Amino acid sequence: MSMQEGDTAMEQTRPMNLVGGIAATAARARERRAGSVQLTGPKIVAEHFNFYYGAFQALADISLEFPALQVVGIIGPSGCGKSTLLRAINRMHDRTPGARGEGRLTLDGQEIYAAATDPIQIRRRVGMVFQRPNPFASSIYANVAYGLRLNGVRSRQQLDERVEHALRRAALWDEVKDRLHRDSGTALSGGQQQRLCIARAIATEPEVLLMDEPCSALDPIATLKIEELIDQLRAQFTIVMVTHNMQQAARVSDMTVFMLMDEKTRAGRVIEVAATAQLFTSPGDARTEAYISGRFG
């Protein structure tokens, strides 16, 4: 009993410190990027978007704008639908029986879930990086060339150039340039594998990059490298990143979306959307504040 009382006493002081810590991180990140963040129009827009797995509603009434060439972080406790939302953007749910989207979700004004929309065209414009590094069991070069070949790039010279370009942009070139054809992508370290997967995703020059907890399987140093990389990629890609790690959202994203599962219906809802520094300094919703201060989730 005395232990529990002690915990309760601590909790009353801890939240303020934590909010202060993350807010400071977010503020520093904003200063670091000051001037580099462009004011841009929305790239992806959700308007009253709902998503269902069969009879179960996984996302309820999502209305959001993802600005072009910015990093949007989606945070929230497990089961709040953040991955479902991310994967709805490039229609990765198509293989799941009974999964369907309703309402408007648009990419540059084009409805992603319209009957006339070709999911393959959408996916070629929207790249994706997954939670666990998942290189193919083929050479490093072939891993990056996969998407290019799918897109019909055949000339050896063009492939060479674009593979090198993608690997340089993923900050992996210097580490692998001597063994592009010799080593398998699976022979790299976890952090290198994830940068290889980023290279693979950006090689085809998509407009949007979706990242589903890209660092959750990585150690802190590898995580830092990926975060630095994301910082550079924002110049060319609109990035949507799901993360469990609030510090990471504070460090990397320009805008943060906080989601929560509705207690009654269990459907995911957006609770708050704001510029990252603002969301972590002065959250507008009590639930956001409770979450970022570590009181639940």
Add this chain to the structure above:
Amino acid sequence: MATTSERPVALGNAWTRWFRHGDGLFAAIVALFSVLVVGLVFAVGVVTYLGSAEARAQFGAGFFTGIDWNPIETSIQAVTFGAWPAVRGTLLTSLIAVTLAAPVGIGIGIYLSELCPRSIRQPLSFMVELLAAIPSVIYGLWGVLVLLPFFTDVLANPIADSLGTIIPALAQPVGTGRGIIATGMILALMILPTISAITRDVLAVVPNTQREVMLALGATRWEVIWGAVLPYSRAGIVGGIMLGLGRALGETMAAVMIVGNTARISDSWFQPATTAASQIASELTNATSPLHESALIYLALTLFAITLTLNLAARILVAQLSRGAASSRF
């Protein structure tokens, strides 16, 4: 009893660990079973080796290339035994079987694991596996009653009359249709469930992320299968084909009923021939002399050696495929 329960289990002495807890006893029993299996393979080798002593002494290595098989002395031919017609028949029928069954079996496996609607996946899988449960004598019977008439009329004769004029292996006479090609077709049916079930199983364990990466790169369903799923599982698929090949090499009953049991080498694969297994099965009970019997056992030893060699080759191939994944081309 009290002292036993007080003793820390993990620190018990060797005696306790081995016998009181029973681990040692259990290990010894299962080890014995494993030794029995290895011993059985060894025993089969020894028995066929010893049993073939007479034939080996008389024919030596020439047995493998000998093309005559005459158990009974006639005015024009002496008694002689050569394995080549049977070995050739075994290899050709199995080769035809694998060539026909591999693409179809892999296709079925792909459909079952990648494309088929969930509701019919189970029943369809069950039906395919049921094919493996049909006794081979029934395949043989079906082959004689249904396949042979159909095969002769619809396939063999038209092919022999057209392609057969260019390719000697497909030439006339077709006759009753009994021969290497018809046997290969029946064997293909028999190994189909093996190949498709194994393909389905190895595709089912391909991590979903491999498919999703391809999809996310903008791949079509076909490109996902061809570019990510099949390369990932090719070692397992080759393993399934090899298992099917093993079954085709040793299949006896259906071959006895369809191959024609004629130890002769004809140019045309439509002509009656023989396989090692069917020759042993059909002749052993009425072997005319000790040498005849010994020659049949020598033939068994030869078949044993062929299957062992092919299995070993398959293992090496599979090991190299799983290791050499870096050379994937796509």
